[in-house]
Amino acid sequence: MKADPTHQLTLLDVxxxxxxxxxxxxxxxxxxxxxxIAALENERTELTDRVRDARIVVDDLTVEQAKADRExxxxxxxxxxxxxxxxxxxxxxxxxxxxxQHELVSLERRISTLEDAELxxxxxxxxxxxxxxxxxxxxxxxDARLGELVSLRDDKxxxxxxxxxxxxxxxxxxxxxxxxxxxxxxxxxxxxxxIGASLLRARQCGGCNMSLDSSELSRIRSAxxxxxIRCEECQRxxxxxxxxxx
Numbered sequence: 001m002k003a004d005p006t007h008q009l010t011l012l013d014v015x016x017x018x019x020x021x022x023x024x025x026x027x028x029x030x031x032x033x034x035x036x037i038a039a040l041e042n043e044r045t046e047l048t049d050r051v052r053d054a055r056i057v058v059d060d061l062t063v064e065q066a067k068a069d070r071e072x073x074x075x076x077x078x079x080x081x082x083x084x085x086x087x088x089x090x091x092x093x094x095x096x097x098x099x100x101q102h103e104l105v106s107l108e109r110r111i112s113t114l115e116d117a118e119l120x121x122x123x124x125x126x127x128x129x130x131x132x133x134x135x136x137x138x139x140x141x142x143d144a145r146l147g148e149l150v151s152l153r154d155d156k157x158x159x160x161x162x163x164x165x166x167x168x169x170x171x172x173x174x175x176x177x178x179x180x181x182x183x184x185x186x187x188x189x190x191x192x193x194x195i196g197a198s199l200l201r202a203r204q205c206g207g208c209n210m211s212l213d214s215s216e217l218s219r220i221r222s223a224x225x226x227x228x229i230r231c232e233e234c235q236r237x238x239x240x241x242x243x244x245x246x
Contacts, residue, residue, distance in 0.1 A: 001185065003182045003228050015186075017171040021171070057131075061128055068118040082107070195207050202243065210233040
């Protein structure tokens, strides 16, 4: 393939711009904020499930406590009613009085048992509420941190996008007037190798960093200036300049 030496030199500018664009895209996709955002989003998802489960526990215990409160209140009401009947002399039959006294003793034991159960439920509810509150605080902290990170990410990505736009404009200007066949070869090599063209400097390929042997150097030295030279090792386009050591 033949190409004007000036166009071949331009390939180095294009390659440098493509390398810069690749670096910017890599930087954009590897921002430190992205890793932390992903980790926090995963934790937030797990936390949502834990909050849901903790809220179910709190709700169930709240219902259980309300039931325990009602049971205690019902037995207390019955005890007070029986006491009132005894204290006001409404019950005069000795057997009825004895039966009522036994019932009051039984009610006192029942109240004590119910109050113990009520206390256990209250303690369990208090503990469950603390767990739920702690999860809520952590969720708020995550949301706040995510807000900060997303803002930082967006700002950095916007700056990188602006740089990418500048590189794209510069590349568009650089490739104007370049031969189609030369650019087609360059693009194919860039897709395969990442870098489509490199400088031959000090008898070394700038793409694969391999030093050329004397026979290869002799061949390149004798080639016309408009001949498109390829590296035997990596097949990239080798651009000759005064730095090539020929």
